[in-house]
Amino acid sequence: MADTDLMTIPGQVDPVPVARDITPRADGRIDLLGLPNDDIRVLFEQAGLDPKQAKLRAKQVYHWLYHRGVTGFAAMTDIAKTMRPWLEERFVVGRPTIVEAQHSTDGTRKWLLQTDDGHEYEMVFIPDADRGTLCVSSQVGCTLNCRFCHTGTMRLVRNLTPGEIVGQVMLARDALGEWPKGSMAGLDAAEDAGDYTSDGRLLTNIVMMGMGEPLYNFDNVRDALKLVMDGAGLALSKRRITLSTSGVVPAMARCGAEIGVNLAVSLHAVTKEVRDEIVPINKKYGIEELLQACADYPGASNARRITFEYVMLKDKNDSDEDARELVRLLKHYDLPAKVNLIPFNPWPGAPYECSTPERIRAFSNIVFEAGISAPVRTPRGRDIDAACGQLKTAAQKKSRAERDREAAANEAAA
Numbered sequence: 001m002a003d004t005d006l007m008t009i010p011g012q013v014d015p016v017p018v019a020r021d022i023t024p025r026a027d028g029r030i031d032l033l034g035l036p037n038d039d040i041r042v043l044f045e046q047a048g049l050d051p052k053q054a055k056l057r058a059k060q061v062y063h064w065l066y067h068r069g070v071t072g073f074a075a076m077t078d079i080a081k082t083m084r085p086w087l088e089e090r091f092v093v094g095r096p097t098i099v100e101a102q103h104s105t106d107g108t109r110k111w112l113l114q115t116d117d118g119h120e121y122e123m124v125f126i127p128d129a130d131r132g133t134l135c136v137s138s139q140v141g142c143t144l145n146c147r148f149c150h151t152g153t154m155r156l157v158r159n160l161t162p163g164e165i166v167g168q169v170m171l172a173r174d175a176l177g178e179w180p181k182g183s184m185a186g187l188d189a190a191e192d193a194g195d196y197t198s199d200g201r202l203l204t205n206i207v208m209m210g211m212g213e214p215l216y217n218f219d220n221v222r223d224a225l226k227l228v229m230d231g232a233g234l235a236l237s238k239r240r241i242t243l244s245t246s247g248v249v250p251a252m253a254r255c256g257a258e259i260g261v262n263l264a265v266s267l268h269a270v271t272k273e274v275r276d277e278i279v280p281i282n283k284k285y286g287i288e289e290l291l292q293a294c295a296d297y298p299g300a301s302n303a304r305r306i307t308f309e310y311v312m313l314k315d316k317n318d319s320d321e322d323a324r325e326l327v328r329l330l331k332h333y334d335l336p337a338k339v340n341l342i343p344f345n346p347w348p349g350a351p352y353e354c355s356t357p358e359r360i361r362a363f364s365n366i367v368f369e370a371g372i373s374a375p376v377r378t379p380r381g382r383d384i385d386a387a388c389g390q391l392k393t394a395a396q397k398k399s400r401a402e403r404d405r406e407a408a409a410n411e412a413a414a
């Protein structure tokens, strides 16, 4: 693994601007993956096209790039033949590099990916009868140290760029063969916007639930999701996208206003004592503050409920009393909520065990009887370490001393 500069980002600091860390390509060409239409236009102007040409070409290239999934300029048939080599000399359309692709016995697929500067991250595709969900990573590693999460034992190596984030979705469409075909007549974005529907597709939903805390990489996650949601781009409805946060309260309102996707919150405990222990960001943003931010989340309604994730840890957070307190809290804040009960997925050296199936059932029943949906999530892809909280690449592990230091710093910051 390349030993690049590690960013010193203490655990509970509000979203930190982190310089994009893109290694320039050896051949000097510029990778357009992850850039919006306007940035492509500016690059074309800088390369010598007049403003009118640059605008037209940018629109065409943007369409081929994000709507059609084309990676070579030679295939962009509505662009003048003489123009295509000109583009080819100066630009490329990249994809994340696949290091390994694995298939679980239950159909779940996991890809180990690599950035141009040698860092590894993962994405997971989970097919179901009525939908297919892509679980997308936002960071290599994570600054937070949730105690039940394998990713949390990694250092944060760096934030993923918009290209590396949207690139995961594009790679999945490549792998599943799901780019819209259609004719190129009517290049008008509006005319073409409707031709990616989720009907009959394998990939219908996206969850920002891979490696990392998406709200600590806010700008890049937003820019990537804008390309995913753009009707002229990947054209996936925001209603089919869910962002999961461990509770970065100050970024939640921005998430609603600037991204507008469904929200999932990793609650996992109902008392300060337990949540402080298992989700340490709780020391900075407590349960009340977090639930208030959920109540204020724009667009939350009964039709678009907030998902509360709750990992079931034996003798830690799984009692009847915990379930009743969960109900009380959700009602107190009048939250349009559904609860996702996640059986703990083990990993080597994990300090917890999964609750028994009977305990999980009893917990679920209490929440359900209070009128709140509380399905138990079936673990998927456990055999290839693709299940929630099992993602961890070979990047540097935090040392015990380092984790203790971070914990002490977090406490000081609280």
Ligand code: SAH
Binding pocket: 146, 148, 149, 150, 208, 209, 210, 211, 212, 213, 214, 244, 245, 246, 265, 266, 309, 310, 311, 342, 343, 344, 345, 346, 388, 389, 390
């Ligand atoms: N960082 C974000 C999103 C990634 S984690 C967040 O924390 O919300 C996606 C979900 O998996 C979170 O709810 C997380 O708490 C949960 N999770 C982490 N480790 C797990 C494990 N070992 N077993 C089950 N769920 C886990």
Ligand code: SF4
Binding pocket: 142, 143, 144, 145, 146, 149, 150, 151, 152, 153, 210, 211, 212, 213, 246, 266
């Ligand atoms: Fe990071 Fe989420 Fe894992 Fe916590 S659960 S360590 S926030 S990836």
